Amino acid sequence: MTLALATPALELVGLRKQYGEHLAVGNVSLAVPNGSLLTLLGPSGCGKSTLLRMIAGFIRPDSGSISIEGRDVTALLPEHRPTAMVFQSYALFPHMSVFDNVAFGLKLRKLTSAQLRAKVEATLALVRMESFAGRYPAELSGGQQQRVALARCLVIEPQILLLDEPFGALDRHLREEMQVELRKLQRQLGITMLVVTHDQDEAFILSDFVAVMNGGRIEQFAAPADLYDRPATCFVARFMGIPNLLPGAVAHHEGKLLFRHENGECIELNHGGGMLAGEPAHLALRPETLRLVDPVSEHVDLVGTLVFATLIGSRLQYEVDLGWATVQVVMPRADQTWQPGEWVGIAIDRRHAIVLSA
Amino acid sequence: MRHYLGKALWLLFGVAILSFLLLPVVFTAVYSVGESRYFQFPPQAWSLQWYMAFFRAQKFYDALINSAILALVVTPLCLLAALPTAHALARYRFPGQRWIDALVLSPLIVPGVITGVALLSLFRILHQDIGLVRMSVAMIVVCFPYGLRALAANYQGVDPATEEAARDLGYGPLRTWWAITLPQLRTGLLAGAVFVFVEVIDNFSVNVFLVDLHSNTLPIAAYQHIRDVDDPLVAVMSTLLSILSVLLVLGFSRMMGLERMFKSR
Amino acid sequence: MKAGARVLLLPAAALMAIFFGAFLVFAAVGMLSCAPGTPGYSAPLTLGNYLRFFSDPAGLRILGWTVVFSLSLTAATIVAGYPFAYLIARTRWAWVRNLLLGVLLVTFLCGSISRAYGWLILLGRRGLVNEALMWTGLIDHPLALIYNVSGVFIALLHFTLPYFVLTVFGAIRAVPSQVEESARDLGASALRVFFQITVPLTLPAIVGGATLAFSLAISAFAFPLLLGGGRVRLISNYIYDQLFVAFDLPFAAAVSSLFLLVALVILWGFFAVERWATRAVYRRAG
Numbered sequence: 001m002t003l004a005l006a007t008p009a010l011e012l013v014g015l016r017k018q019y020g021e022h023l024a025v026g027n028v029s030l031a032v033p034n035g036s037l038l039t040l041l042g043p044s045g046c047g048k049s050t051l052l053r054m055i056a057g058f059i060r061p062d063s064g065s066i067s068i069e070g071r072d073v074t075a076l077l078p079e080h081r082p083t084a085m086v087f088q089s090y091a092l093f094p095h096m097s098v099f100d101n102v103a104f105g106l107k108l109r110k111l112t113s114a115q116l117r118a119k120v121e122a123t124l125a126l127v128r129m130e131s132f133a134g135r136y137p138a139e140l141s142g143g144q145q146q147r148v149a150l151a152r153c154l155v156i157e158p159q160i161l162l163l164d165e166p167f168g169a170l171d172r173h174l175r176e177e178m179q180v181e182l183r184k185l186q187r188q189l190g191i192t193m194l195v196v197t198h199d200q201d202e203a204f205i206l207s208d209f210v211a212v213m214n215g216g217r218i219e220q221f222a223a224p225a226d227l228y229d230r231p232a233t234c235f236v237a238r239f240m241g242i243p244n245l246l247p248g249a250v251a252h253h254e255g256k257l258l259f260r261h262e263n264g265e266c267i268e269l270n271h272g273g274g275m276l277a278g279e280p281a282h283l284a285l286r287p288e289t290l291r292l293v294d295p296v297s298e299h300v301d302l303v304g305t306l307v308f309a310t311l312i313g314s315r316l317q318y319e320v321d322l323g324w325a326t327v328q329v330v331m332p333r334a335d336q337t338w339q340p341g342e343w344v345g346i347a348i349d350r351r352h353a354i355v356l357s358a
Numbered sequence: 359m360r361h362y363l364g365k366a367l368w369l370l371f372g373v374a375i376l377s378f379l380l381l382p383v384v385f386t387a388v389y390s391v392g393e394s395r396y397f398q399f400p401p402q403a404w405s406l407q408w409y410m411a412f413f414r415a416q417k418f419y420d421a422l423i424n425s426a427i428l429a430l431v432v433t434p435l436c437l438l439a440a441l442p443t444a445h446a447l448a449r450y451r452f453p454g455q456r457w458i459d460a461l462v463l464s465p466l467i468v469p470g471v472i473t474g475v476a477l478l479s480l481f482r483i484l485h486q487d488i489g490l491v492r493m494s495v496a497m498i499v500v501c502f503p504y505g506l507r508a509l510a511a512n513y514q515g516v517d518p519a520t521e522e523a524a525r526d527l528g529y530g531p532l533r534t535w536w537a538i539t540l541p542q543l544r545t546g547l548l549a550g551a552v553f554v555f556v557e558v559i560d561n562f563s564v565n566v567f568l569v570d571l572h573s574n575t576l577p578i579a580a581y582q583h584i585r586d587v588d589d590p591l592v593a594v595m596s597t598l599l600s601i602l603s604v605l606l607v608l609g610f611s612r613m614m615g616l617e618r619m620f621k622s623r
Numbered sequence: 624m625k626a627g628a629r630v631l632l633l634p635a636a637a638l639m640a641i642f643f644g645a646f647l648v649f650a651a652v653g654m655l656s657c658a659p660g661t662p663g664y665s666a667p668l669t670l671g672n673y674l675r676f677f678s679d680p681a682g683l684r685i686l687g688w689t690v691v692f693s694l695s696l697t698a699a700t701i702v703a704g705y706p707f708a709y710l711i712a713r714t715r716w717a718w719v720r721n722l723l724l725g726v727l728l729v730t731f732l733c734g735s736i737s738r739a740y741g742w743l744i745l746l747g748r749r750g751l752v753n754e755a756l757m758w759t760g761l762i763d764h765p766l767a768l769i770y771n772v773s774g775v776f777i778a779l780l781h782f783t784l785p786y787f788v789l790t791v792f793g794a795i796r797a798v799p800s801q802v803e804e805s806a807r808d809l810g811a812s813a814l815r816v817f818f819q820i821t822v823p824l825t826l827p828a829i830v831g832g833a834t835l836a837f838s839l840a841i842s843a844f845a846f847p848l849l850l851g852g853g854r855v856r857l858i859s860n861y862i863y864d865q866l867f868v869a870f871d872l873p874f875a876a877a878v879s880s881l882f883l884l885v886a887l888v889i890l891w892g893f894f895a896v897e898r899w900a901t902r903a904v905y906r907r908a909g
Contacts, residue, residue, distance in 0.1 A: 058522055078525040085526045091519035095541040104537075105527035156527060364813065368710060375707045375784075376723065379730045382741025382781065385751055389744055397744050439634035446631035462635055465642055467890055469842030471859035472879045473645075475866065479652045479876055480645035499642045502635070552732075560734040563844040563859065567866070577736040577845070584740060584849060593744070596737030603732035607725050 007070045009034040009192035010055065010160055015064035017050055017216075024050040025061070026216040032160075032209070034069075037186050037193045039203040041239070042213035048196045051213070052162050055194065057081045068159055084153035085162040088169070090145045092137035098124070098148050099133040105156040123155040126185070143174045150182075154189070163195045167202065179205045200239060204228070212236050234356050237284040243328045244285040250355060252277040259283050259355060262324045267301050270350045275357060282356045287330040289352035292318060292338055293345045300345035302327065306338050320344060383600050390593035397590075412594040420572075421579035427490065428575060429558045432497040436554045437547060439498070440505035444546075445539075448513035466503045470563030473500060478567045489573030493565050497558045504553040512546025548613070552606060559599075646883075653877035672877035682861060686882065689858040690889065692772075693840035699780055700836040701829065704787040709821070711788070712795035724792075731785040739849040742778040743769060746850075770852030779846050783839050787832040794828030795821065827901040834893040841886050858882050 008031040017025040025047045032038045040048040053059045055066055057078035065074045073081050084105070093101050102120045111119070124130045127147040137145055146166065153161055166182070167175040183206050186193050197203055203210045204224045212219045212227065212235070220232040231237040234245055248261035258266040259281065267283070275281060295303050304322035311317075311333070318329040318338065329346060338344055385397075390408055392401030412418055443462065447455065465473065477496045486492055516539060524534040562577040569578055580592045653672050676682050711723045730738070745751050746768035753765040768774050798821060806816045822829070844859035851860070862882065865875040 056522075056526055058525075077530075078522070079528045079530055081526075083526065085523070087519045087523060089517060089519050091517055091523040093520055093523075093538055093542075095544075104524070108528045152523075152527070371706060372710050372723070375703060376726060378703075378781065379726055379784070381751075382738050382745055382778075383730065383733060385745055386737065386741040397747070397749060439638060442631035442633070443635040446628045450625060450628040450631075452625070452628055458632070458635075461639060467838055467887070468883060469838075469844075469859060469886060471842065471844050471862050472883050472886075473642075475862060475872075475875055475879045476645040476649040477641075478866075479649040479872065480641070482872075483648055495641065499638050502638050506635075556732050556734075560736070562736060563842065566863075577734070580736045580740070581845070581849070584743070592736075592740050596733070596740055599737050600729065600733040603729045606732060607728045610728075611721060611725065 006034060008032055008067075009036075009069060010194065011067040011070075012051075012055070013065045013067075015051065015054060015066065016062045017047075017054065017059060018062055023216045025054065028064070028216075028218055030211060030218065030221065032192060032194065035190045035192055036208040037183070037195065037206055038209045038211060039207040040194065040196045040213055041198070041200065041203040041210050043198055043239075046213040047216035048198075048213045049164060050216075052085075052164055052194065052196050055160070056083050056085045056162055082159040083162055084156055084158035084160075085164065086146075086149045086153055086166050088165040090137075090149040090169075092145055092148055092152075094137050096136075097133065098129065098135050098137070098140070101137070101148055102151045102155050105152065119155060123151045126154065127151045142170050143178060146170065146178065150185075154191075159192065161191055161193045163193065165196055165198070167197075167199075175202075176205075182206065200241065212239060229352075230354065231284065231356070234282050234284070237282075237354070237356060242284045242286055244283075244287065244290075245356075246283040246285065246325050246327070248281060248283060250275045250277055250279050250281045259353075263322075267348065267353075268350075269353055269355060275355060279357065284354040284356055285327070285348060286352055287317065287328040289349040290327070290329040291331060291347045291349075292320075292329055293347045295343050295345035297345060299347040301348045302346040304344065304346070306340050306342045306344045308340055309338065318344075320346060383596075386593045387597045387600065389590050390597040392590070395589050408590045408594050411589075412591050412598075415591060417574065417579050417583070418576075418591065418595065421574045421576045424490065424573050425559055425576040428493055428497060429555050431494050432501060432558045433551055433554045435494075435498050436501050436505040437509070437550055439502060440509050440550065441543075443506055444509035444513050445535075447510060448516075449518065462506060463503045465500050470500075470561070471567075474564040474567030477564070481568065487570060489568060489570030492568040492570075493573065493575070496564050496568055497561065500561070500564055501554040501557045504557055505550040508550030508553060509543060509546040512543050512549075516542045548610075552610075649876045650880050652873055653880050655873045672874045673881065675874065676878050676881060682878065685856055685861045686858050686885065689841060690885065692776075692857065693837055693843075696776060696779055696783065696840040697833050697837045699776075700783045700787045701833055703780065704784050704832070704836075705791060705822075705829065707784075708788045708791040709795055709817075711792050713800065727785045727788055730781070731789070735782060735845050736849070738781055739778055739846050742774065742781065743849060746774050746777065769850050770854055772855055774850040775843075775847050775855045778850050779840060779843055782843075782846065783836040786839060787836045790832035790835060791825060791828045794825040798824050824904060827897055827904055830893065830897040830900050834890060834897060837893060838886070838890060841889075 010030070010032040012028055012030040015025055015028045017023075028047075028051060030038075040051060042048045050059060054061050057073070057076060057080075061074065065072055067073065068082055093104065096104065099120055102123060103116055106116050106119060121130060121133070124133060127150055129144060129147045129151060132140065132144060132148075137148070140148065146169075150166075163182075167178055170178060179202055182193075186206075195203075195206055197206075207224055209221065210224055210227050211221045214235045220227060220236045222230075222232075227236065228240055231240050231242070237245060246261050248259055251258040251260045251266060253266070257269045259269055260266045261283070291299075292306070293299050302320075302322055304320040304327070306318055307321050307326075308319040309316055310319075312330070314333055315330050316333050316337070318331070320327045320329060327346060388401060389397050391404050391406065392398060393403035393405040393407065394401060447459065473496070477492070477499075481487075481492050520538050520542070521534050524538045525531070529537060559575075560577060561575075562581065565575055566578055566581075569575065574582070576595065580595055583592055654669055655672075707723075711720055714720050714723075743750075747753070748765040748767075750768070752768060753762075756762045756766065768777075802824075803816050803820055806820050807813065811819070841857075842859065843857055844863065847855050847857045847860050848863075851857075856864075858878075862875050862878050865871050865878060
């Protein structure tokens with residue numbers, strides 16, 4: 001990592017949490033550069049929320065350490081950590097007005113009431129909620145509640161802002177709007193943020209870095225573009241929406257790298273991620289990087305029966321039965337149309353074929 | 359046609375039950391403002407003389423004071439004991455929790471006379487003869503479940519995340535409880551206070567075993583009066599209690615709505 | 624258990640210690656004998672008091688009668704209370720709902736002695752009910768409505784009804800009216816919907832409310848005392864008499880222990896039915 005020389009805003013070393021038989025978080029190490037936004041991405045139950053709550057101090061790790069700006073906070077109670085968290089349910093105080101909600105964290109500081117008022121109003125203005133200061137949480141829409149929850153955290157100027165599925169309760173339109181807004185705010189304030197989400201698109205819109213989690217472990221830590229182009233494991237590939245994962249093995253032949261699929265046939269590849277010959281592997285293929293071709297043409301890599309075609313706007317999605325696997329292909333509608341039942345060939349764009357260890 | 363018949367039957371039924379519920383209350387009130395010593399309907403003359411008599415009667419005055427002392431001592435103590443219990447039951451998971459739940463509510467199930475006899479046996483052994491002390495202890499034990507149930511129901515509605523949010527913003531556990539949890543328990547505290555208060559004022563079957571010569575409560579004084587005298591003084595007492603209940607109910611529907619009140623019972 | 628929880632449970636533990644401690648003392652007192660002529664009692668320990676109750680046909684009859692009476696009262700409470708709760712839950716007008724709830728709450732709050740007294744006035748020989756019946760010419764002589772079972776029954780029904788209705792009302796409210804409407808839509812008659820959809824779905828609450836009504840009925844003391852005029856005696860009154868007429872605390876304690884046992888066994892039965900009903904509803908609801 002290029003920023004590794006500076007002290008990371010947040011550093012996790014060997015964090016682990018086990019509940020009985022269930023390993024919630026297993027040996028997670030992570031460094032988040034100052035001023036960046038990291039997303040913990042994964043399906044529900046993958047340990048991402050547990051990890052977030054450990055950082056906030058609500059869950060004590062079995063082992064490992066948490067450092068914020070170089071200071072070990074592992075043993076500190078939540079109230080002594082320089083973090084602030086936006087809860088999934090927002091957790092606004094229902095018995096306090098918007099103003100009092102935001103002022104809550106400041107009450108512990110020695111501020112004059114004028115200073116306090118100025119700070120709260122400035123923060124409410126930042127999230128465009130200044131005209132709602134007198135309202136109570138029950139009188140606000142979901143999006144407005146979310147802004148207040150954000151303001152309540154921002155006003156105490158935490159070193160790290162934690163957000164647990166912050167947009168989960170909003171409808172799609174509002175969610176997209178708020179995602180962009182959060183990203184702008186983060187850039188503007190330069191604050192380090194950690195976001196937990198199960199939504200891949202959200203992770204891509206928001207993040208500088210994404211940590212994909214599965215079964216309590218980090219499967220891959222990368223920038224969004226790298227994650228999309230070069231998933232490191234089958235789990236990540238599937239999570240990135242690659243439906244085609246063909247089982248097989250890596251082979252070398254006369255200095256060329258081959259992927260031998262289950263049928264016994266080989267596909268020549270450009271790169272294979274340093275895998276050894278004979279190692280079982282999966283070939284990950286994005287539907288958009290595949291083309292249907294004449295089964296007898298020379299570009300054919302795979303052949304099978306076209307079983308189904310679905311129209312998705314300007315494109316067509318084909319489902320091809322290879323006999324040993326099913327492959328999805330997406331092509332522009334304008335190209336030659338193929339009929340279900342037809343025997344077709346598939347051409348692979350080798351630049352986008354990824355070999356993953358099984 | 360059948361539709362209207364159904365409607366009419368429902369209406370009839372509703373009115374019937376409603377009058378069943380209201381009749382004793384209403385006619386006690388009518389009796390209390392009549393001039394006659396014996397019940398007449400309709401009364402031949404209206405008068406407030408029995409109200410004057412009620413407030414002049416030393417035994418009712420004493421009973422009123424005793425009941426008030428009892429209620430004012432027991433209600434806050436019950437809620438003070440119920441608060442930490444409700445917190446533990448709502449915020450901690452521990453083995454045998456279901457048993458503790460059932461155990462804590464058991465004074466609700468045991469018939470009052472039995473509780474009365476049992477506590478009387480205990481107090482005899484402890485040589486505790488002061489009626490107000492005995493009744494205070496008994497009422498705290500007996501009413502504790504009322505307070506607990508109201509608070510436990512309220513605790514369900516307090517999002518633990520609001521407490522975490524306060525911790526996260528720098529508040530320690532006690533300050534968090536004070537600033538965030540307690541204010542959200544207002545409904546439960548209010549409902550619990552009312553249920554405990556009403557039970558203390560109304561309890562007869564436990565207190566009748568524990569009372570001494572100087573500490574008659576209102577129900578006990580009323581019972582003795584009904585047994586010995588035939589005049590509307592008890593009707594006056596009942597009517598005053600009913601007016602108090604109506605005021606309480608109106609207050610609640612203003613403050614939190616009746617439906618919410620019942621959820622905490 | 625965490626230390627924090629243990630500290631928080633201390634007040635409850637102290638109260639429970641008093642409560643159950645009292646029961647220990649009292650079960651033991653039941654094994655002592657009454658010292659004749661004094662309110663005290665003395666050793667030796669004996670099961671005599673317990674045995675005495677079993678050989679006393681009057682006492683046994685009262686206990687059995689109390690159970691039968693309480694069960695009938697529970698049944699009456701369900702029959703009168705459930706439709707009323709349904710009416711409150713399903714009325715289209717909020718003011719009707721608030722009015723009915725308010726009346727229930729006032730009845731509930733204004734005290735048992737007051738209400739027993741109210742019925743004493745209403746049902747007495749010169750009471751409103753008899754006056755009204757005579758005025759309509761239905762009867763020539765006043766009916767004996769108090770100092771017998773009917774008076775106690777009516778007044779106790781008045782006492783248990785609010786508890787039951789308030790318990791069941793919430794459950795009926797929780798059944799979405801769309802469920803009933805869709806059943807109507809599929810061609811079921813209103814009565815059919817009521818008995819095949821609403822009642823089964825709210826069965827756990829009905830049993831819960833019935834448990835409450837039963838425990839109130841079997842504990843009844845003030846109502847039979849006032850309205851029974853010494854002729855209607857439930858077990859609570861019997862125990863009271865042992866204490867304040869016969870001054871025999873050990874025997875009263877022994878009878879109370881046995882009564883408690885009977886009450887708990889029946890209530891346990893109610894709870895078992897409630898659990899069964901809850902499971903049945905959840906299974907059906909998936």
